[in-house]
Amino acid sequence: MMVRNKWLAGVLAISMAFPLLPNHADMAAANPTVAASPGAWSAGQTPPNLSPDKPVLLFVHGLTSQAKIWYEDNDMYQYAYNNGYQTAFINMYDITGTPEDMWKDGELLAAKIKEISQRYGGKKIVIIAHSKGGVDTQAALVRYNAYPYVSRVITLSTPHHGSELADLAYSSWAGWLADLVGSQSPGTSSLQTSYMQYFRSEMDKDPDVNKVPFYTMGGDKWSGSGKTSYTFGGAYLSVFGSNDGVVTTASAQLPGATLIRTGPWNHATVRTGSYTFDLFKSYIGTVTGAAASAAPAVSSSSRLTAAAVSTDVYRDSTVTGNVYGATPTSPQTDANTGTPGNPSNNASADAALPNGHLYVRGGQTNGTASEALTVEDGVQSITLDWISNKPLKELQIIAPDGKRQQVRVESAKDDDIFKGAYHQIARLDQPVAGNWQVRGVNDGSGAYLMTAVYASNTSNASLHTSLSSGTLDMKLETEGLRSEQTTAQYTVNYYDGEGKRIASPTTSQRSLIAGEMETSVPTPATGEPSSYVITTDISGVTAAGKPYKRTLIKSVYVDANGQTYSE
Secondary structure, three states, rough: HHHHHHHHHHHHHHHOOOOOOOHHHHHOOOOOOOOOOOEEEEEOOOOOOOOOEEEEEEEEOOOOHHHHHHOOOOOOHHHHHHHHOOEEEEEOHHHHOOOOHHHHHHHHHHHHHHHHHHOOOOOOEEEEEEEEHHHHHHHHOOOOOHHHHHEEEEOOOOOOOOOHHHHHHOOOOHOOOOOOHHHOHHHHOOOHHHHHHHHHHHHHHHOOOOOOOOOEEEEEEEEEEOOOHHHHHHHHHHOOEOOOOOEEEEOOOOOOOOEEEEOOOOOHHOOOOOHHHHHHHHHHEEEEEEOOOEEEEEEOOOOOOOOOOOOOHHOOOOOOOOOOOOOOOOOOOOOOOOOOOOOOOOOHHHHHOOOOEEEEEEEEEEOOOEEEEEEOOEEEEEEEEEOOOOOEEEEEEEEOOEEOOOOEEEEOOOOOOHHHHHHEEEEOOOOOEEEEEEEEOOOOOOEEEEEEEEEEOOEEEEEEEEEEOOEEEEEEEEEOOOOOOOOEEEEEEEEOOOOOOOEEEEEEEEEOOOEEEEEEEEOOOOOOOOEHHHHEEEEEEEEOOOOOEEEEEHHHHHHOOEEEEEO
């Protein structure tokens, strides 16, 4: 008996010295219910450990999304609740199926920010915004004067400079597919890189732009995410830099804002509580009345990686259920967050492809569609994606010798830029030079878009544009091609300020002289803001005499004053 009493005493002593940490499941809160209408919002449950100096957290979703992404198959709400924060969740116009631009979303959000603050007795709000939600938030604060009710904003993979995937959706090759799946919405149009450059200029000249501090986070992990659309987006965007499958890390950084961290997250895990809440928690701050406390100082020019993340802030292995159904792994082996046991290991981050190049084709189909794929010398790999409005029966890849290639094909439905479309992705490693064939086999009519991303050590090409006197001037430059055997065909698609087609496309072909091509195309005399998406298809021959084909896509926006914006 004495031995047993000593054992119990020892257990009690240890328990007092090391109190058990609260289990997330012990403090589980019921999910809120948000009505399926624009501007509808719902408060989360009041946590038992609420502190009066903590602000209300308002969660704002991104393009084609809705409020429930924060609490269904996501523990972000639970993390906020367990940490003692009052919360609110809102639906934007995306809930209708037609995403709107940042101006319409921003005006709606501004009214609701005021309403939510009043609901909590005038308490300051901290906004946690994912993807386009961060752009909508800045419009609400700056253009629609919601800044007095907000102490700060934390954006998670927000495309502050737009996304090249939005440019792709408005290219000449994507038109048929985009029309069928509805991806050419005002919301998508407003995320084109050229329009976002215009938006940045509008924000930067507004005297209220710095009234509320912004803090940003972005991801650079897209492969191995368990989501095929991120594999497509990540490979496509790798031509432009590191990214999370939808947004590049460069675009996720807002001028004048504080960068909290760039880490090994995809576009979904960056908004998942067990991946990022503990990283941005200290930047939420506290409030007393209308005054907000200062957040930890971090250099806006810093770019911290997984090497700088302490092991105690990685995904909690006790959380069950991953965002897209993959089996959760332990913190020591989590493929999405790196290796906490070895903080210096940052191998999980996806680097940009060296000399990545694009080749794009698309159109209508009444069943089987076939596209040629030219492979020149020096190609290390090709990531191929056949995007269609319905799943394929089969994706056939045929080598130059006529033999079918046995390749692994990933298939999944998109719910981001090309929401409603289906991806079929394959990778060719060390493909032999020559003319390949790619066939999408299906029944019935439909549309498709084929993108091929090359990792190659051959040519580079770039397109420069300017607008003057109602004429769009374009200059194409190439390196590594025989100029006398190189031609470029360009197609310009014309849209109004909301992304609606306003004129028939202009198509022409030019030969390169000394590696350059200069041409001009007329612009519609609408007198209104408009955008031009230029799709340029290059056909040439490398220095080694091998055929070469690539596609350049460039977005140009012209405001009401005739000012041109383009990346």
